[in-house]
Amino acid sequence: MKGRQLILTCLAILWIVPLFYLIIQSFRGEPGAWSPTFFPQQWTLDNYKRLFTETNFPSWYRNTFIIALVSCIITTAFVLAVSYAFSRIKFKARKPMMNIMLILGMFPGFMSMSAVYFLLKILLPNNYQSMASLIIVYSAGAALSYYVAKGFFDTVPNSLDEAARIDGAGRARIFFEIILPLSKSIIIYTILISFIAPWCDFIFVSYIMSGVPDTSKYTVALGMYRWLERESIQQYFTTFCAAAVVVATPITLLFMWLQKYYVEGVTGGAVKG
Amino acid sequence: MKNNMKIKNLIKSNVLTKLSCLFMGIGHIFRGQTVRGIVYLLSEAVFVLYMIAFGGRYLAMFFQNFFTGGNVGFKETYISGEWDPNIGEYTKVPGDNSFHVVLYGILTLFIILFFVITWWRSVKESVTLEQLNIIGRKPRNFRGDVGHYLDAKFHTTLLSLPMIGLFLFTIVPLVTMIMIAFTNYDANHEVPERLFQWVGIQNFADMLSGNSSLGKTFWRVLGWTMVWATLATFTSYFGGMLLAIFINNKGIKFKKAYRTLFVATIAVPQFVSLMILSKMLDTGGGMPGSGGGIITQFIENVFNYHLQFGLDATTTRVWIIIVNMWIGIPYSMLLCSGILMNIPKDLYESARIDGAGPARQFRKITLPYMLFVTGPYLITQFIGNINNFNVIFLLSGGGPGDNIKYTNGAKSTDLLITWLYKLSLGTDRNYKLASVIGILVFVISAVFSLVVYNRSSAVQGEGNFQ
Numbered sequence: 001m002k003g004r005q006l007i008l009t010c011l012a013i014l015w016i017v018p019l020f021y022l023i024i025q026s027f028r029g030e031p032g033a034w035s036p037t038f039f040p041q042q043w044t045l046d047n048y049k050r051l052f053t054e055t056n057f058p059s060w061y062r063n064t065f066i067i068a069l070v071s072c073i074i075t076t077a078f079v080l081a082v083s084y085a086f087s088r089i090k091f092k093a094r095k096p097m098m099n100i101m102l103i104l105g106m107f108p109g110f111m112s113m114s115a116v117y118f119l120l121k122i123l124l125p126n127n128y129q130s131m132a133s134l135i136i137v138y139s140a141g142a143a144l145s146y147y148v149a150k151g152f153f154d155t156v157p158n159s160l161d162e163a164a165r166i167d168g169a170g171r172a173r174i175f176f177e178i179i180l181p182l183s184k185s186i187i188i189y190t191i192l193i194s195f196i197a198p199w200c201d202f203i204f205v206s207y208i209m210s211g212v213p214d215t216s217k218y219t220v221a222l223g224m225y226r227w228l229e230r231e232s233i234q235q236y237f238t239t240f241c242a243a244a245v246v247v248a249t250p251i252t253l254l255f256m257w258l259q260k261y262y263v264e265g266v267t268g269g270a271v272k273g
Numbered sequence: 274m275k276n277n278m279k280i281k282n283l284i285k286s287n288v289l290t291k292l293s294c295l296f297m298g299i300g301h302i303f304r305g306q307t308v309r310g311i312v313y314l315l316s317e318a319v320f321v322l323y324m325i326a327f328g329g330r331y332l333a334m335f336f337q338n339f340f341t342g343g344n345v346g347f348k349e350t351y352i353s354g355e356w357d358p359n360i361g362e363y364t365k366v367p368g369d370n371s372f373h374v375v376l377y378g379i380l381t382l383f384i385i386l387f388f389v390i391t392w393w394r395s396v397k398e399s400v401t402l403e404q405l406n407i408i409g410r411k412p413r414n415f416r417g418d419v420g421h422y423l424d425a426k427f428h429t430t431l432l433s434l435p436m437i438g439l440f441l442f443t444i445v446p447l448v449t450m451i452m453i454a455f456t457n458y459d460a461n462h463e464v465p466e467r468l469f470q471w472v473g474i475q476n477f478a479d480m481l482s483g484n485s486s487l488g489k490t491f492w493r494v495l496g497w498t499m500v501w502a503t504l505a506t507f508t509s510y511f512g513g514m515l516l517a518i519f520i521n522n523k524g525i526k527f528k529k530a531y532r533t534l535f536v537a538t539i540a541v542p543q544f545v546s547l548m549i550l551s552k553m554l555d556t557g558g559g560m561p562g563s564g565g566g567i568i569t570q571f572i573e574n575v576f577n578y579h580l581q582f583g584l585d586a587t588t589t590r591v592w593i594i595i596v597n598m599w600i601g602i603p604y605s606m607l608l609c610s611g612i613l614m615n616i617p618k619d620l621y622e623s624a625r626i627d628g629a630g631p632a633r634q635f636r637k638i639t640l641p642y643m644l645f646v647t648g649p650y651l652i653t654q655f656i657g658n659i660n661n662f663n664v665i666f667l668l669s670g671g672g673p674g675d676n677i678k679y680t681n682g683a684k685s686t687d688l689l690i691t692w693l694y695k696l697s698l699g700t701d702r703n704y705k706l707a708s709v710i711g712i713l714v715f716v717i718s719a720v721f722s723l724v725v726y727n728r729s730s731a732v733q734g735e736g737n738f739q
């Protein structure tokens with residue numbers, strides 16, 4: 001048993017080292033991309049100071065936060081509406097719609113980006129490389145990810161609806177006053193997933209923002225990626241580490257705090273198949 | 274049957290109902306459903322205006338050479354004879370934009386489809402209204418309609434906005450890009466300066482042929498994509514399961530602390546951990562003693578070997594799989610832990626009494642149970658890994674390059690999805706090939722899920738996992 005404990009400890013160290021490295025490098029005083037030593041020789045807070053005073057990081061952070069917040073509200077509303085309709089109301093077009101959406105979901109999401117870009121250019125002619133565009137990109141297709149929430153609604157007993165209908169409640173009232181209050185876990189799961197997505201997305205934002213000279217319009221993922229490109233890494237590596245700590249801390253805490261709901265959502269869908 | 278009845282009734286109907294076939298909603302307006310009738314009439318007016326001013330022209334351009342091959346659009350941008358002193362060039366006369374032709378053509382086709390559906394509905398309603406009128410019943414008024422859409426038709430209310438979003442920003446763009454796969458839209462036929470042409474299935478033939486350099490590149494990229502998806506899925510899945518079992522062991526102390534520690538690594542946004550790992554693996558100058566990331570330096574100091582991450586294809590691939598295990602194992606550990614605790618304890622009890630060791634218990638109880646429960650999750654993981662842009666792009670960027678084995682911007686660790694990305698923008702842009710790849714990825718995912726789905730439903734048909 002001692003041996004096993006030791007193996008586990010070694011594994012844990014192996015897993016935590018990159019994150020630990022990231023954190024201590026954010027306090028490194030020496031400039032440059034490569035340090036010959038694991039621990040910095042000079043410790044400093046300058047990287048953080050620089051991050052907030054000399055770079056566009058604060059506006060990236062603000063952009064990402066606003067995008068994440070708005071697209072998470074839209075996504076959650078869309079997902080709940082679609083999954084409830086598919087789970088509870090047996091209308092004629094239900095099966096065909098679900099099949100079409102299953103097929104749509106198998107195309108790589110990025111494939112349609114060139115056309116989305118043209119559409120955004122038409123809809124927002126002066127402002128198509130903007131937060132509004134990104135919010136549309138992240139939330140307009142939300143209906144496609146209805147599976148998990150539908151799986152959840154399927155488990156809520158139908159007798160609740162029937163009882164309420166006998167009492168004369170319409171479907172809208174049943175949805176808002178009976179089903180939604182029972183769905184805390186799936187609502188939290190949907191919010192969590194859709195709030196974190198824009199923080200982590202690179203592919204869509206890099207396409208929408210391609211060729212934008214004004215870097216203050218970027219989100220954190222894109223801006224920080226640019227810092228690590230060959231031309232800027234020597235100058236920005238330690239700043240990158242500081243930014244990474246500032247971005248990752250709230251997201252990590254949020255995820256750790258709500259991980260129970262996350263596991264429930266993912267395995268809940270899996271168990272039922 | 275029901276529709277036949279409606280048609281019969283329509284033939285027998287009076288002038289007002291017949292007139293509403295031509296002017297949608299007339300019947301509604303004169304029979305007590307004013308608001309509904311006006312909405313129908315207005316939508317017809319908008320549709321007709323749209324078709325005359327806009328849709329008709331684009332539809333004509335769309336179908337002009339659709340079946341025979343040839344230009345998408347009527348006229349190309351050309352340079353007129355007039356000198357413009359302000360810009361110091363001959364003025365350009367703008368032509369048609371082929372991409373807009375495809376996009377608006379698709380949009381118009383959908384709008385016609387929706388209009389026909391709406392028209393047929395309004396005619397049916399009009400017939401019903403006449404019948405109601407004959408027997409002297411009053412139709413539902415506007416307030417009744419609102420109530421109707423909050424109760425019996427609540428699904429329409431719920432679905433309308435999400436479906437508009439899906440239609441505009443997923444379906445129309447997707448169908449447009451599928452059509453692009455049948456054109457020659459690339460950097461040499463860039464809109465709006467040039468027109469591109471319909472070319473039929475030429476692009477698919479080029480991509481799938483085993484002889485051309487493009488075809489060879491495609492099969493190489495596809496091969497690595499499948500190897501990657503298989504290895505990435507199974508290493509993470511079984512690694513995570515073993516880790517969960519390991520932590521679950523009776524003798525292990527501080528179970529919760531260990532779990533939290535591992536979960537912390539997946540809670541960090543993936544792009545952050547991937548970018549820092551890619552820099553930790555950096556080769557610096559590529560030579561011994563030329564610096565590089567902290568892992569490279571560590572390996573050089575201990576094993577006297579300079580890591581060739583991003584310089585040598587095999588090394589890069591191996592390290593990508595390793596890094597993916599670092600990301601994926603805690604993830605599946607998190608999911609497996611809960612399920613493991615649900616396995617009935619008496620199964621292990623009786624296995625022990627029958628003299629089964631830990632390995633046998635794993636093979637006969639744990640593994641079948643886990644596979645049974647998490648089977649569908651495994652499929653989504655596999656398909657997710659085929660499309661795993663972040664891990665490849667942020668770690669290696671697809672590199673190292675190899676000009677002999679790969680063309681069209683692909684590199685030796687590119688997946689189909691990262692290649693698609695490179696073909697969509699930058700110097701290697703080639704929209705037609707990007708669309709072909711997207712369609713092929715769809716075919717792969719669809720075939721794979723279909724096969725596995727049929728098999729797993731067969732397994733489920735047999736009853737429980739034992």
